[in-house]
Structure formats: structure tokens, C-alpha cells
Amino acid sequence: MAAPLLEVENLQVHFETEDGLVKAVDGISYTVDRGQTLGIVGESGSGKSVSSLTVMGLTRARNARITGTVRFDGKDLLGTSEEDMRQIRGNDIAMIFQDPLSSLHPFYKVGAQIAEGVQAHRDVSKAQAWDRAVEMLSLVGIPEPRKRADAYPHEFSGGMRQRAMIAMALANDPKLLIADEPTTALDVTVQAQILELIERLQSEFDTAVVVITHDLGVVAEMADEIAVMYAGRIVEKANTDTIFAAPEHPYTWGLLSSIPRLDAPRDEELVPIAGRPPSLINLPGGCSFHPRCPYVREAHTKVDPELKPVPGAPGHEVACLLDSSVRRKLWSELRSGVKPAEARSDVMEEAR
Amino acid sequence: MSVSASEATGANPVAREKIMEVEGLFKHFPIHAGFFRRQVGAVKAVDGVSFDVLRGETLGLVGESGCGKSTTARLLLRLMEPTDGSIKFEGREIAGVKGNELKALRREMQMIFQDPYSSLNPRKTVGSIISDPFAIHGMHKDAGERKKAVQELMDIVGLNPEHYNRYPHEFSGGQRQRIGVARALALRPKVIVADEPVSALDVSIQAQVLNLLRDLQRELGLTLIFIAHDLSVVRHMCDRVAVMYLGRIVELATSDQLYSHPRMPYTGALMSAVPVADPRLAAAKKRQVLVGDVPSPTNPPPGCRFHTRCWKAQEVCRNEDPPLVAKDGGNLAACHFPLSDAEVLERVPSARNVNG
Numbered sequence: 001m002a003a004p005l006l007e008v009e010n011l012q013v014h015f016e017t018e019d020g021l022v023k024a025v026d027g028i029s030y031t032v033d034r035g036q037t038l039g040i041v042g043e044s045g046s047g048k049s050v051s052s053l054t055v056m057g058l059t060r061a062r063n064a065r066i067t068g069t070v071r072f073d074g075k076d077l078l079g080t081s082e083e084d085m086r087q088i089r090g091n092d093i094a095m096i097f098q099d100p101l102s103s104l105h106p107f108y109k110v111g112a113q114i115a116e117g118v119q120a121h122r123d124v125s126k127a128q129a130w131d132r133a134v135e136m137l138s139l140v141g142i143p144e145p146r147k148r149a150d151a152y153p154h155e156f157s158g159g160m161r162q163r164a165m166i167a168m169a170l171a172n173d174p175k176l177l178i179a180d181e182p183t184t185a186l187d188v189t190v191q192a193q194i195l196e197l198i199e200r201l202q203s204e205f206d207t208a209v210v211v212i213t214h215d216l217g218v219v220a221e222m223a224d225e226i227a228v229m230y231a232g233r234i235v236e237k238a239n240t241d242t243i244f245a246a247p248e249h250p251y252t253w254g255l256l257s258s259i260p261r262l263d264a265p266r267d268e269e270l271v272p273i274a275g276r277p278p279s280l281i282n283l284p285g286g287c288s289f290h291p292r293c294p295y296v297r298e299a300h301t302k303v304d305p306e307l308k309p310v311p312g313a314p315g316h317e318v319a320c321l322l323d324s325s326v327r328r329k330l331w332s333e334l335r336s337g338v339k340p341a342e343a344r345s346d347v348m349e350e351a352r
Numbered sequence: 353m354s355v356s357a358s359e360a361t362g363a364n365p366v367a368r369e370k371i372m373e374v375e376g377l378f379k380h381f382p383i384h385a386g387f388f389r390r391q392v393g394a395v396k397a398v399d400g401v402s403f404d405v406l407r408g409e410t411l412g413l414v415g416e417s418g419c420g421k422s423t424t425a426r427l428l429l430r431l432m433e434p435t436d437g438s439i440k441f442e443g444r445e446i447a448g449v450k451g452n453e454l455k456a457l458r459r460e461m462q463m464i465f466q467d468p469y470s471s472l473n474p475r476k477t478v479g480s481i482i483s484d485p486f487a488i489h490g491m492h493k494d495a496g497e498r499k500k501a502v503q504e505l506m507d508i509v510g511l512n513p514e515h516y517n518r519y520p521h522e523f524s525g526g527q528r529q530r531i532g533v534a535r536a537l538a539l540r541p542k543v544i545v546a547d548e549p550v551s552a553l554d555v556s557i558q559a560q561v562l563n564l565l566r567d568l569q570r571e572l573g574l575t576l577i578f579i580a581h582d583l584s585v586v587r588h589m590c591d592r593v594a595v596m597y598l599g600r601i602v603e604l605a606t607s608d609q610l611y612s613h614p615r616m617p618y619t620g621a622l623m624s625a626v627p628v629a630d631p632r633l634a635a636a637k638k639r640q641v642l643v644g645d646v647p648s649p650t651n652p653p654p655g656c657r658f659h660t661r662c663w664k665a666q667e668v669c670r671n672e673d674p675p676l677v678a679k680d681g682g683n684l685a686a687c688h689f690p691l692s693d694a695e696v697l698e699r700v701p702s703a704r705n706v707n708g
């Protein structure tokens with residue numbers, strides 16, 4: 001088998017701040033193959049954006065301490081000079097953000113901005129670059145693309161700006177697209193247009209996609225594999241079907257039971273996750289989820305669980321000190337409507 | 353609009369009393385231009401809506417950004433004056449009330465806002481924020497009595513009453529939203545409007561606030577008008593749902609009716625667009641993607657307002673405005689060619705699991 005397109009290994013991104021060391025990303029590893037989609041989910045502040053920005057070389061501030069490896073297409077990106085990174089960004093790796101205005105300049109015409117991106121990486125004439133811009137705008141479904149290329153970002157609606165940004169990101173046929181909350185600010189109808197667009201372009205160009213979102217529905221529809229992040233770590237990783245059908249980390253269970261679903265009975269009780277995410281400066285000892293976890297045992301406040309393969313489930317990894325057999329029982333209880341607090345006594349006895 | 357919207361209560365055997373009746377409601381915001389600031393047009397934010405609110409129910413308002421949900425809510429609470437139309441509260445016309453009468457009305461109806469960060473004054477303690485309504489309405493003048501009333505409210509919404517003297521920035525987003533809920537409950541209102549109350553919150557915190565609102569609504573017998581753009585959240589919370597498009601209600605039904613068999617193609621498209629957190633259903637789904645953007649509310653399309661984006665549109669849709677009337681299954685929908693069950697299932701596979 002060919003090597004994965006993107007390999008992230010034991011990546012750590014710590015920021016030195018006045019308040020102390022912020023462990024934004026604390027040793028995560030994942031791979032993405034060509035044409036595949038990895039979804040990264042988790043609450044806000046869990047390190048999703050920082051990890052992806054680091055892949056792009058966009059967290060190289062003086063206060064940042066970055067260790068680990070990022071290998072892209074065989075090349076070590078953490079050791080790559082800023083100048084070379086600039087060549088890679090917008091060419092081999094492209095990124096789309098939640099807020100399109102953060103990457104579209106307000107005073108330049110949309111078409112000119114896309115064309116400029118093309119000329120920066122390709123040896124083409126101005127006219128050719130402009131044609132490419134128009135072609136891309138048409139590809140992302142902007143009506144009358146030749147006319148619209150002449151417009152300024154503020155003349156576009158929110159959904160059109162998002163599509164223009166995708167046009168810009170994909171103009172150079174990147175091998176990897178990182179989409180950070182690409183649809184969070186949009187209405188569901190526009191979101192559906194954008195997701196459809198990303199999927200279509202991906203299947204046409206075999207692009208690898210990393211999609212970051214807090215919306216479990218979005219990853220269920222887009223991702224082949226999902227990584228669940230909590231407090232700077234990946235706490236569970238598996239293919240998409242497994243994450244939804246047989247998740248084994250209590251935090252993943254919490255996320256799944258706190259969203260109302262269109263496909264569940266209407267009066268099903270939501271089970272919120274207690275408390276809130278920890279400070280990344282003062283992480284709780286042991287398992288960092290333990291203050292919010294309904295299944296915590298004494299030992300879990302001292303021992304920090306590693307992300308380990310689930311026996312008999314290839315590709316499924318979980319960072320939890322409970323036995324896989326116990327976790328499976330707990331999950332099936334939860335599914336049958338048992339509240340986390342009630343599950344503790346009987347099933348948990350076995351965990352001792 | 354001839355049919356009273358409260359007739360869409362099929363699944364609810366007890367015909368409940370109407371607490372509010374809205375008839376032919378309009379709000380047009382004038383657009384001025386030129387040297388003389390002449391009016392050159394109007395944003396037709398709410399453009400002829402009629403519906404009833406039943407006592408003790410949770411009524412949802414959904415639709416894309418800009419369709420008029422918040423404006424409708426503000427009109428109901430008389431936070432602004434309608435351009436035209438009638439709003440009755442407990443049988444009394446309130447569309448034109450002013451002064452003391454309006455102030456008295458504020459005690460009956462309250463609002464919870466979307467943004468738990470900007471809707472609370474950062475320089476005031478939680479105690480004084482929650483007791484603001486008491487001050488405005490001259491209630492609980494005795495300091496001790498007021499503190500007791502506030503701490504009771506804090507307890508009801510799950511805040512620690514000892515945190516009476518803390519400031520908003522010392523609370524998390526979910527806790528701040530609880531402060532907003534406590535403030536809204538202070539005057540024991542009969543109706544509460546929650547405008548996107550959880551949109552700014554993380555999923556785990558969102559569930560805490562949704563549970564709180566649902567419990568309070570049940571325990572205190574409140575009438576809740578719940579605005580959200582997340583259709584799964586609306587289904588979870590609401591007994592009945594009104595779908596808005598370009599200043600109009602285009603479908604109104606009980607949650608069970610709406611989610612198991614939407615009739616208006618726009619409702620179908622909204623539901624089809626919701627990403628389902630179940631990979632198998634997601635794979636089975638033929639996502640109905642709408643083309644184009646929402647037309648301008650200054651100049652809505654003639655005939656059915658949705659015809660510019662509707663895949664079922666025929667000639668009659670471009671010319672005749674369809675009335676909001678009962679369709680197959682009991683939903684009120686404004687459509688010449690309502691969706692069949694087969695068309696729904698193809699686009700919204702989750703509808704199969706929703707027992708009507």
C-alpha cells in the first residue's frame with residue numbers, strides 16, 4: 001500500500017502565555033489517504049483548529065513550542081522553511097475557514113483574488129489565470145461567473161462568499177483540503193449546497209479532506225474516519241460507522257447523547273455532559289475527562305490513559321482505562337435508555 | 353387566510369385554549385434613498401401571517417436567516433409596532449397598545465435572547481440583572497425580599513444562589529444563558545419567546561439549556577415560542593411548528609405531522625438538508641439541494657414565493673399565491689403541489705422512523 005498523503009505523528013503544540021503553558025495540542029497522531037475524508041470533532045477549545053493550522057505552518061509564533069512530525073506527500077513539513085511553506089499553501093494544501101471574510105480581501109475583486117492565487121503557483125498569463133478564476137466560480141455554482149468575477153466580496157451573500165472561498169482554495173487542484181467549520185455560520189440549505197460541492201470536487205479530483213466541525217451530522221455525512229478530540233488529545237478514533245454504532249469513549253457517548261436527532265423518538269431525553277471543558281493550562285491529573293465522566297474510578301484520577309487499539313476492531317482506538325468489554329456493556333445500556341448515573345452500580349462492579 | 357392555524361393540532365386530543373391570536377400581521381421596514389430621503393421601497397420582513405398560540409404549548413418558528421422569525425417574535429411581544437394586522441393576547445387586542453398598557457403587557461410576556469454574552473450588562477451583578485424587572489415594575493421593594501426572590505429564581509434555573517453577587521464574565525456560556533432565563537421568569541410571565549437560545553452554545557451545554565427550558569415549560573405551564581434554525585432542536589422542543597419563508601408562514605403542523613410528512617417542498621428541502629448523525633441514513637438519503645439564494649424580501653416573487661427555487665414549480669405557481677390550507681395528513685401548507693409520502697421518504701429517510 002502507498003504511504004498516506006498526510007501523516008501526523010505525536011504532534012504537540014504548546015503556547016507560552018502570561019498565565020502559563022497552554023497545551024493546545026498534546027500529542028496527536030493521524031493519517032489521511034488520497035481521496036479520503038477525516039472528520040475532527042470536539043467541543044470548542046479542544047485543539048481542532050490549532051492542530052490543522054500547524055499542518056499548514058500557520059502557528060509558528062514565537063511563543064509556540066511545536067514538536068512531533070507532520071509528513072505530507074513524503075515531505076517533513078515542520079522542518080520546511082516558511083518560504084517553501086508558502087509555496088505549499090494554496091497549492092498542494094488548501095484551507096477553507098468558517099469566516100470567508102478572513103481569507104477574502106474586501107478591496108479586491110473576487111475574480112482577481114482567485115487569479116492571483118493561480119499566478120502565484122503557476123506559470124500562466126494574467127488572462128489564463130482570470131479564465132481559471134471564472135471556471136472555478138462556475139464550478140462552485142456561482143451564477144453568471146464571468147460577470148460575478150468582477151464583483152467585490154461584500155456584493156456576495158454569505159453562501160456565495162463561502163463558495164468563492166472554496167473556488168479560491170481549489171483553484172490549484174490541491175492534494176489536501178482542510179475545512180475548518182466550513183458551514184457553521186450558514187443556513188442548512190446553504191450548508192447542503194457547500195457539502196455537496198466539496199463531495200463532488202473531492203470525487204472528481206481525488207482530494208483528501210480534513211473537515212473540522214462540532215456538528216456530528218456533518219461528519220456522519222462526509223467523513224470516512226472520525227477523530228474525537230478532548231482537551232488537546234484524540235480520545236477516540238474509528239471509521240465513521242463505528243463512531244456512531246459502537247463508540248467506546250464516554251466523551252463520545254456524551255456528545256452523541258446531547259444532540260437531539262431527527263431519527264430518534266421526539267420525547268427522548270437529552271443527556272448533557274456535566275461541567276465544562278478544563279483549562280488547558282491546568283489539566284486535571286490522570287484522565288483529563290475524569291471530572292466530567294460518570295464512570296470515573298479512583299485510579300482514573302491518577303493514570304493518564306493512552307490511545308490504544310480496541311481488541312478485535314481494526315482501526316478503532318480509544319483512550320479510556322475501562323476494559324473494552326465493560327465499555328461495550330455501558331454503551332449498549334445507554335442505547336437502551338439507561339441514564340449514565342444508573343449504569344454505574346451494576347456494570348461498573350466488573351470494572352474494579 | 354381562511355383556515356385558523358390552530359386547527360393543525362391533529363395529534364393533540366385536548367383542544368387547548370388560545371392564548372394569542374395573530375391575524376394578517378405585517379411589518380414593512382421602509383427603505384429611504386436620495387437627498388430628500390424619500391421612501392423608495394420596503395423590506396417586507398413579515399408579510400401577512402396568521403396563526404394562534406395555544407396556552408401551555410411550545411410553538412416553534414423555523415426558516416432560513418432573514419425570513420422574519422425574530423421580527424415576528426418582536427411583534428408578538430410588542431417590542432415593535434406592526435405595520436398592519438391584529439394581535440390578541442387573552443382575547444384583548446394589543447397591536448396598538450401604548451404607554452402604561454404596554455408596560456403592563458411586559459409582565460405577561462418575556463424574551464430570552466440568542467447571545468448570552470452581549471445580552472447581559474457586564475458591569476452589573478447577576479443579582480441586579482435578574483432583579484431589574486422587579487425594579488422596573490416596582491415589585492419587591494424591600495431589599496431582603498428582593499434578594500430572596502432572586503435567589504429563588506437562580507435556584508429554579510440551576511444557578512448557585514450564593515453566586516448572587518458575581519458578574520456575568522465569571523459564568524460560562526450555558527450559565528449566562530441561565531441568567532437570561534431567570535431574568536425572563538422574574539415577573540412570572542405567561543408567554544416566553546426564546547429567540548435562538550442555544551445557537552451560540554457548544555453541543556454539550558446546549559443540551560443543558562434545552563432540558564432546562566423544557567422542564568420549566570412543563571412545570572410552570574408556560575407558553576413557549578421557540579425560534580431556532582436547527583430543525584432537530586425544534587422537533588425536540590416543540591408541540592407545533594411554523595415554517596417561515598420570505599415573511600410568510602408556508603407550513604404549520606404538529607411536530608409529528610411536520611417531521612413524518614412535510615407537505616410544502618420548502619419544508620422537505622429544509623429537512624433533507626439537515627445532516628443526520630447516522631451514517632446509514634445519511635447514505636440512504638437523496639439530499640435535496642436547493643438552487644440559488646433566497647430572493648430579496650423587498651421584492652418577493654409573485655405567485656408562490658418559493659417558485660424560484662422549487663423543483664415542483666408549474667405555471668400556476670408563478671401566478672397564483674397558494675393559501676395556507678389543510679393537506680393530506682393534517683398539515684396546513686401553502687402549496688399547489690404538496691409532497692407525497694414517497695417524495696418525502698426519498699429525501700428525508702429519517703421520516704420513516706418518526707411515528708406520526
Ligand SMILES: Nc1ncnc2c1ncn2[C@@H]1O[C@H](COP(=O)(O)OP(=O)(O)OP(=O)(O)O)[C@@H](O)[C@H]1O
Pocket residue numbers: 381395396397415416417418419420421422423424581649
Ligand atoms: N430594523 C430593520 N430595518 C430594516 N430591515 C430590517 C430591520 N429588522 C429586520 N430587517 C429585515 O427584515 C428581514 C427579517 O429579519 P429577521 O431579523 O426577522 O430575520 P430572522 O429570520 O430572524 O433571521 P436570522 O435567523 O438571521 O436572525 C431581514 O431581511 C432583515 O434584514
Ligand SMILES: Nc1ncnc2c1ncn2[C@@H]1O[C@H](COP(=O)(O)OP(=O)(O)O)[C@@H](O)[C@H]1O
Pocket residue numbers: 015017022024042043044045046047048049050051061280
Ligand atoms: N496563539 C495562541 N496563543 C495562546 N493560546 C492559543 C493560541 N491559539 C490557540 N490557543 C488556545 O488553544 C486552545 C485550542 O484552540 P483551538 O484549536 O482554536 O480550538 P477549537 O477546537 O475551538 O478550534 C484554546 O484554548 C485557545 O485559546
Ligand code: SF4
Pocket residue numbers: 249250251287288289290293294295296297300305319320321322
Ligand atoms: S478513563 Fe475513566 S474517567 Fe477517563 S474516560 Fe475512561 S472511564 Fe472516564
Ligand code: SF4
Pocket residue numbers: 616617618656657658659660662663664665666669674686687688689690
Ligand atoms: S406552490 Fe408550486 S412553487 Fe410553491 S412550493 Fe408548491 S409546488 Fe413549489
Ligand SMILES: [Mg+2]
Pocket residue numbers: 048049180
Ligand atoms: Mg476552531
Ligand SMILES: [Mg+2]
Pocket residue numbers: 421422547
Ligand atoms: Mg433572528
